[in-house]
Amino acid sequence: MNDGLLFQAVEDGNVELLRSIAADAAAVKLGGFTDLGTSAAYLAVLNDQPEVLRALHEMQVDLGHFCDPESFGTPLFYAVFYASKICVETLFSLGVDLESPCDTFGSKPRDVAMAQQHELIAQLID
DSSP states (O other), X not given: OOXXXXXXXXXXXXXHHHHHHHHOTTSOOTTSOOTTSOOHXXXXXXXXXXXXXXXXXXXXXXXXXXXXXXXXXXXXHHHXXXXXXXXXXXXXXXXXXXXXXXXXXXXOHHHHHHXXXXXXXXXXXX
16 A cells, blocks of 8 residues: 555545545555554544545544554544644534543543634634
8 A cells, every 4th residue: 555645645635536545455444554654534634634534434434543653642632733623523523522532641622722722623612
């Protein structure tokens, strides 16, 4: 599996290419980590790609699970940390619990938003 192809699909929001990668039996599990240490869910948040998050959800990727190799944060943690309103809204619409801890320290999404001074994101979570 070409990690660059996965990165490009997610970065561009190319859901069809992402589905094609998922259909390839030799492809990396989309819920796991690439050789470069990232996951499709992390890349989707990093690149503000809500459609990719929806597609990953449809492909049974657990969006409430840690999405980095250090098991530091969930997609919701990174969406809040990077103040990605569209990704926070999308994760909420997909059923990700906004009250569950989202990092290794047990922080809740609202706590992360306030620590980062993302007041609009904190209001969205309330």
